[in-house]
Amino acid sequence: MLANLRNVSRASSVSAHFRRHASTGTRKHKIVVVGGGAGGLSSAAMLLRKGGLSADVAVVEPSSSHFYQPLWTLVGGGIKEAEESRRDMASVMPKDATWIQSAAKTIALEGIRKERGVETSFKHELIKVDGPNKVAxxxxxxxxVERSYDLLHVVPLMGAHDWIKGSKIADPDTGYVTVDKDTLQHTAYPNVFAIGDCSNTPNSKTAAAAPVVVHNMRRVMAGKAPNATYDGYASCPIVTGRGKLILAEFKYGNELAESQSWYLDQGKEQLPFFYLKKYVFPNFMLPGRWYGTRTIFEPSFPDPA
Structure with missing residues (x-):
């Protein structure tokens, strides 16, 4: 998610919540969120809910459908249908946001792996698939190296969008948006912040950074310096079977940051965590009402704008 305070050029349609109308030209917005993923929508919802300085939010997202990516592990496990991860973008777009519908110019797992006889091969990049003979x-x-297979599940290499790679906000080495890992503010452009897969933070990219981004953005808009620190917290719910899930939570440096260990062992497969991923996260994350280790309780930061 990119958020900045600038003019927005638009070439196709613009819509407020549940409304679309054709428009061209340039329009100003206080905050622009580029990308309607979980991180972008969650941040936009939090910003709008706070109002005041952040009452004018535009979301740039060309797709008419939102695919809730965290659900795909359940799809792969045969627990959910792929179509269940899709929602109309209008249904998840935060109320009062302006929708610019155009393109922008651990040990536990190791134990389970061994128990189930799963072989791991690191530093293997898929370069060819012989479908008829089932050889990768x-x-x-x-x-x-050639490997025979019965079922091949391919995950493409990750990378930033081309429009980010070719821009001044990108890290020339990785192509991701260059940000301070603590404040999530761009290192050269103070009115640009990044969250999620587009950023170059050294951790697993999730929407958990949204509260920090929202707080620091509002301070910058008020003429103050960012003072909230992101510790790299990421939540990776790992589905290991039907009704089984390991809730892996950690900070920068792979330091454990378990939020539920007070009542359940997070190093083991747990049914309640499975339901958390299946039912709770999809309904609380996108509206910006899930706050990581604090669950549904919004964190407080010093001297808010």
């Missing part, structure tokens, strides 16, 4: 070729440090 991987590039390794030692050269190409």
């Amino acid at each position: 070729t991987f590039q390794t440090d030692e050269g190409p």
Whole structure:
């Protein structure tokens, strides 16, 4: 998610909540969120709910559908249908946001793996698939390696969008948006913040950083310096079977940051965590009402704007 205070050029349609109308030209907005993913929508919802300085929020997202990515692990496990991860973008767009519908110019797991006889092969990059013969070729440090398969589940390499890679806000080495890992503010452009997959923070990218982004953005808009610190907290709910899930939570440096260990062992597969991922996260995250380790309780930061 990119948020900045600038003019927005738009080439197709613009809509307020549940409304669309064709428009061209340039329009000013206090805050622009680029990308209607979980991080972007969650941040937009929090900003609008606070009002005042952050009452004018535009979300740039060309797609008419939102795909809730965290649900895909349940789809892969046969627990949910793929279509259940799709919602109309209008249904999840925060109320009062302006929707610009155009494109922008641990040990526990290791134990389960061994128990189930799952082989791990790191530093293998898929370069070729022979479908008729069911053979996949991987590039390794030692050269190409062929592997036979019954079912091939391919996950493409991650990378930033081309429009980010070719812009001044990108890290020239990685292509991701260059931000201070503590404040999530761009290192060169103070009115730009990044959250989620587009940022170059050294951790697993999730929407959990939204409260920090929202607080620091509002301070910058008020002429103050960011003072909230993001500790790198990320929540990775790992589905290990039907009704089984390990809730992995950690900070920068892979330091554990478990929020539910006071009543359940987070190093083991747990049914309540499975329901948390299946039912709670989808309904609380996008509206900006899930606050990581604080669950539904909004964190407080010093000297808010």
